Amino acid sequence: MALPLIRVHWLNDSRAFRVLFLLEQLKLDYEIVSYRRDEDFRAPAELKKVHPLGRAPLIELEDRSTGKKKVLAESGYIFQYILSHFDTDGVLKNNDPDMAEKIQYYLYYAEGSLHPPLTVEFVLLMARKAPVPFPISYLVGMVTRKISSKYSAGELKNQIDYVEAEIAKNQGFLVGGKLSGADILISYPLMSVFDLGLAQKKDYPNISKLLDNLSTLDSYASAKKKDESLASDD
16 A cells, blocks of 8 residues: 655754654655744744644645545654554564563653753743843843752753663663664754753763764754755745
8 A cells, every 4th residue: 555645844943853854764755845933933823724733843644545634743643653654664663562662652751751841941041042121131030040940950950861871771772772763753852952051962971972873874864954954945
């Protein structure tokens, strides 16, 4: 049976890169529909025509015979669906049932546990950088640093420490000593932690090595090229 047409609804400065990375690793054909954030860093209203929440990434699957369409939202679910239905050669699968179950766990973990404190830290960082006059800027800085120190910074460190230890136990990957969809999904938040200066690579050698290894893959390079090309389009 022919695979459906895969259409990626891509948004700049979003988590959509990981979906491109996954599709490239599985050598799947796909189309890209690109969108740009507005001046308030919000997704455009056009995305709500694809899915009511209007968020990205979204995957649209179109049956080549009937034209019937299905829209997948939420990165973890998108990964789970693609891996379950389209990884026909087992490129990113693990034949050990326990390891396969652990991969599923990380598809939930990355979005459910790792991302929330990272998102809070990102929002607090953006608030501190907002162009507001003194003394409001001082008050904003004081409040955001308090929130960070009392909650998000410590919780983010807890999550990163956990991932560092898991990679150390699994020969450089999250599960079973081999590349899986979990590594691709978790790569974005891990990269973001370093890019935002929320942690230092020297303190997390196993995470740093995983990210370095991922960046050498042809699939990563191809996805990165497409992502950067789309981001540079006006």
